[in-house]
């Protein structure tokens with residue numbers, strides 16, 4: 001991966017190569033961590049973090065669900081993120097805050113282990129490729145079901161839970177597909193390994209509801225609003241597997257992936273096998289929102305203050 005200069009670790013900016021943990025870090029053994037994936041874009045109003053507050057809120061909720069008190073408040077982590085982006089001299093980047101049980105105790109009772117916090121930023125190109133965003137991707141319904149709400153907490157973005165996504169991702173990759181689609185424990189469509197999913201049929205957009213074990217994606221929320229603002233009907237309802245194959249269009253959303261059309265699922269062409277018109281219209285409007293080109297969505301952007309760039313080696317502001 002591409003290195004940046006600095007990483008924020010427990011309240012301080014440290015050199016990238018010095019941001020290390022002990023091998024007996026609790027989270028490394030048991031997956032006791034929660035994280036976020038956020039992006040900063042070079043927008044019309046300068047570098048700005050997309051839906052920063054919503055990501056911070058979800059981070060704190062994920063931590064709370066796993067009984068992890070974060071030793072900083074939302075505003076401190078928000079400011080730390082803006083400072084870090086500036087100090088690294090990024091105009092656009094991916095942002096990864098991680099809250100984890102640190103070094104100090106072992107065993108499954110974690111409440112005496114310290115809670116450490118780190119934020120890293122790096123340049124991350126389109127997760128499923130520029131070609132994927134343009135031409136659509138091929139996906140496979142996974143043999144792995146999405147974690148069920150009676151074993152884990154689908155609404156939490158927790159490190160250990162990602163072993164589920166990772167099994168699905170490896171399976172789809174080995175089978176020659178670009179992404180996996182997981183069903184929930186009832187067999188309804190849930191989401192991708194790291195994206196929410198939408199289907200379009202007869203002009204109506206549908207996406208799995210909160211009860212389908214989804215991660216409550218921030219881009220899902222944004223795209224639902226954008227689609228409705230464009231005049232489309234969006235239903236949040238259970239989707240049968242066959243509705244994927246019968247759809248006119250399918251697309252996925254996520255911070256790393258952004259909005260990616262799906263052109264084929266389990267070797268069935270979706271629609272005519274090319275990104276559909278509705279997906280494209282929403283993709284364009286979404287991209288405009290990310291880049292501050294639409295006035296009404298500017299409130300979703302948290303600008304990086306020019307002063308944050310003062311200490312960066314590459315003066316960009």
Ligand code: PPE
Pocket residue numbers: 036037038165191192193194195196214215216217218219220253254255256257
């Ligand atoms: N579902 C899952 C399981 C998921 O991991 C993500 C984000 C989403 C849905 C979409 O959520 P949102 O980004 O809030 O719209 N996946 C993050 C991690 C990807 C990774 O490979 O790491 C991301 O996109 O940042």
